[in-house]
Amino acid sequence: MTRLFRHPLAHFFAIGTALLVAAEAAQPLVRALDTPTVRVSTQDREQLRRQWLSETGAMPSAEEMRALVRLHIDEAILFEEALRLGIAEQDTVVRDRLLKNMRFVHADQRLDDAALLRQAQALGMLERDPVVRRRLVQRMQHRLESQAMVDAPALAASATQLQPERTSALFHFEHVFFSSDLRADPMRDARQALSGVQRSQPAPTQGDGFLLGPTVAGMRADALGQHFGPGFASGIAAAPVGVWHGPIASSFGAHLVRVTSAATRPEAAPPTLRQVLLHARQAAEKEALRSGMERLRARYRIVDDGDALEMAMQP
Structure with a gap:
């Protein structure tokens, strides 16, 4: 038995087993590192409360606060996805906004556009400029909505059976x-x-x-x-x-x-075919956005420094 443990194959098997166990133990840590994270800080919550107070004249209720936090999380996810897909580099509105900001800062310097854009990103203007951030969120929303599917022929056929005007x-x-x-x-x-x-x-x-x-x-x-x-x-x-x-x-x-x-x-006339198709398109885009956000939320780890995350993320 002692000679068996001294055999090179036994050593190889033992080392392989140890590495396999270590790899399995490391998998949760690797997955955690690979999972993108969105954090809701206490400062974020306070800013949401102040913004609601300034717009409505009253502090948000618990239910309203949960809705505000959920919207904040969704917008943060959409923004991160826009950065991951390189939309910021492709969007002319974002590019023009950043260049305008940087030319104001460096009015006395002659820098080319590429250098200005690099500096803007290094300064965190993508994250801090509300116009840029909102634009990227909207681009991602439109990207999800564009996946909507509408059966136009079927809708056209059903529209021909609409009741006559009463x-x-x-x-x-x-x-x-x-x-x-x-x-x-x-x-x-x-x-x-x-x-x-x-x-x-x-x-x-x-x-x-x-x-x-x-x-x-x-x-x-x-x-x-x-x-x-x-x-x-x-x-x-x-x-x-x-x-x-x-x-x-x-x-x-x-x-x-x-x-x-x-x-x-x-009485009110029945809807036209154009109105039927428009309504169906809007409903399909709303559903595409909802289902798309569900898929994106599942890919992110949400860290809420304030109230319990389960309360904020309830449907």
Whole structure:
């Protein structure tokens, strides 16, 4: 057995095993080093609070603060991704902004663009200039949104089946109100008042006051239901035009009515094919941005120096 342990193959096997164990133990550390990190400092949180206070006049609630931190994290991830993909070097807006800043700083020196851009990056202007940072975040958002998929032929086919334009009636009428709060039998009193006048003559005078007044102009059926109660609109629709009619029951009592006109007008037209496609594109871009951010968040390690990260990253 002693000779076995002294054999070169045994030494080779032992060394190989030790290296394998060490490599496996080092894997979590290697993965941690390879994972990009976004840190939310206590200073970041305080700046978010101050900005919210200046814009709204009130301190953010706990829920609002979580939303602010989540947005801050997302923007930091998008900014880091823009740098990783080299968007800062390709974007003319970013380039022009940096050159403008550096030429102001070095107004007395004759430096070429490449030298100025190198100095700008060395000074951290990519991170500190809010215009540059916002531009890079927007470029990454647009990059994710551009992955949206829209089935235009299917949408075009469905758009051809949209309902035709609909119309609704607008009722104009006078009414005399008989209150159920003031009368034992308002329907009986309304019938008696109607029998005492010719239907084409002026309104009966025995009624009570009504909140909307004695004349209603241009009210749709659904609005009649809201103001007078269910069933009143159908009673108005069945009434002849130009003569006193009723009584019609409402949620408040009884009404004698004289419809003066019942004109029709078009309701909101169904969406056009262009509107359908635009809405679908916007919805698809929103979904592409959401799913893209989920993938990016999974690649980053978030370090929150303030409140618990789990609270900030809850969906």
